[in-house]
Amino acid sequence: MSSLAEEQFEGGDSFPKDFGYGSYDDENSGPQVQNGKTRILLMGHRRSGKTSIQKVVFQKMSPNETLFLEGTNKITKEDIANSSFLQFQLWDCPGQMDFQDFDADLIFAKCGAVIFVIDAQDDYMEALNTLNLVVTKAYNVNKNIRFEVFVHKVDGLYEDNKMETQRDIHQRSNDDLLDAGYDHITLSFHLTSIYDHSIFEALSKVIQKLIPQLPTLENLLNILINNSGIEKAFLFDVVSKIYIATDSSPVDMQSYELCCDMVDLVIDISGIYGLEESPDVPAFDSRSSSLIKLNSGTILYLREVDRYLALVCILREDNFEKQGVINYNFLCFREALQQVFEIRNKSNGAGEPGSDTESIEKLGVVNNHAG
Numbered sequence: 558m559s560s561l562a563e564e565q566f567e568g569g570d571s572f573p574k575d576f577g578y579g580s581y582d583d584e585n586s587g588p589q590v591q592n593g594k595t596r597i598l599l600m601g602h603r604r605s606g607k608t609s610i611q612k613v614v615f616q617k618m619s620p621n622e623t624l625f626l627e628g629t630n631k632i633t634k635e636d637i638a639n640s641s642f643l644q645f646q647l648w649d650c651p652g653q654m655d656f657q658d659f660d661a662d663l664i665f666a667k668c669g670a671v672i673f674v675i676d677a678q679d680d681y682m683e684a685l686n687t688l689n690l691v692v693t694k695a696y697n698v699n700k701n702i703r704f705e706v707f708v709h710k711v712d713g714l715y716e717d718n719k720m721e722t723q724r725d726i727h728q729r730s731n732d733d734l735l736d737a738g739y740d741h742i743t744l745s746f747h748l749t750s751i752y753d754h755s756i757f758e759a760l761s762k763v764i765q766k767l768i769p770q771l772p773t774l775e776n777l778l779n780i781l782i783n784n785s786g787i788e789k790a791f792l793f794d795v796v797s798k799i800y801i802a803t804d805s806s807p808v809d810m811q812s813y814e815l816c817c818d819m820v821d822l823v824i825d826i827s828g829i830y831g832l833e834e835s836p837d838v839p840a841f842d843s844r845s846s847s848l849i850k851l852n853s854g855t856i857l858y859l860r861e862v863d864r865y866l867a868l869v870c871i872l873r874e875d876n877f878e879k880q881g882v883i884n885y886n887f888l889c890f891r892e893a894l895q896q897v898f899e900i901r902n903k904s905n906g907a908g909e910p911g912s913d914t915e916s917i918e919k920l921g922v923v924n925n926h927a928g
């Protein structure tokens with residue numbers, strides 16, 4: 558990779574205050590939501606890695622530091638709302654809780670997703686029994702919960718063994734549900750580790766399922782990339798490096814990792830050189846953008862969308878010749894995104910397709926291929 562080619566600061570208006578995430582709070586009013594925040598539960602046996610996941614992704618703890626974490630002995634609630642775009646409450650449940658006998662109504666009634674963490678380096682048979690118990694209890698309380706199984710600590714497994722372990726856990730847990738008469742419940746599986754980007758990618762996928770505007774965001778990104786000669790675009794929450802949306806082309810891990818590294822780099826450089834006199838003014842602002850040219854003839858291009866969101870694009874160097882078109886399309890994209898949130902804030906019916914279509918129609922992008 559060549560060095561950072563350009564860290565540029567451009568003029569431009571910030572979004573109005575009401576596009577801040579505060580208003581996003583009010584729009585969710587479904588049963589899975591409490592105080593406007595979707596509740597996500599982290600469950601699993603002792604030492605499976607639940608607290609480590611939360612600390613590494615949301616509190617920027619380095620993976621090695623998790624070695625010194627003490628066991629959790631009561632449910633820890635973490636608001637992931639004020640510090641980033643993501644509006645949810647993460648409940649870290651202690652592994653030592655009595656899974657046979659706990660207040661399922663209280664825990665699952667207002668829950669959007671259960672993440673069940675299984676230590677793939679350990680014997681997981683007992684964990685599968687607990688998974689079955691948790692899933693069936695949760696489903697009886699709330700049929701809308703999404704079940705996500707993290708086959709965790711896979712950094713300790715050989716490549717072949719990873720897929721084999723996931724396949725085995727998938728097979729056994731589905732068989733258990735079938736035996737219990739719950740064959741209609743869908744479990745999603747993710748291979749994860751805190752020592753690489755897999756945990757960020759898995760959490761991105763979990764969280765995307767809980768964002769009602771996801772299809773609209775994906776459509777907007779499709780329109781943007783098709784008209785700008787961009788190959789791949791991610792909408793990042795810069796605080797957590799979770800991508801809240803991407804275009805509909807498949808995600809390859811390498812591209813995602815490159816984009817994550819770029820977000821880190823921009824935040825670090827902004828923190829060092831971009832601070833205003835007042836420490837309260839965030840360094841990552843409407844003037845932040847960055848361009849990295851790789852030796853492979855590929856360009857990484859980052860633009861600030863608002864103080865918590867960044868668009869990161871991957872494109873061929875040749876297609877970057879018309880940077881003006883790309884910048885213009887980006888502004889249209891940003892405006893459309895703003896409209897999506899404004900319309901949703903006004904309407905009570907979250908997720909109604911009509912309102913979102915209106916924003917897409919207003920997206921007056923310019924086609925980069927047109928010459």
Ligand SMILES: Nc1nc2c(ncn2[C@@H]2O[C@H](COP(=O)(O)OP(=O)(O)OP(=O)(O)O)[C@@H](O)[C@H]2O)c(=O)[nH]1
Binds near residue numbers: 622627
């Ligand atoms: N190799 C490896 N170790 C991990 C990973 N994630 C967590 N660990 C380690 O697993 C151990 C237990 O992690 P915790 O996060 O405390 O586990 P927990 O599930 O919160 O445990 P309880 O609070 O007892 O329920 C720590 O030593 C972590 O460093 C991972 O992805 N890979």
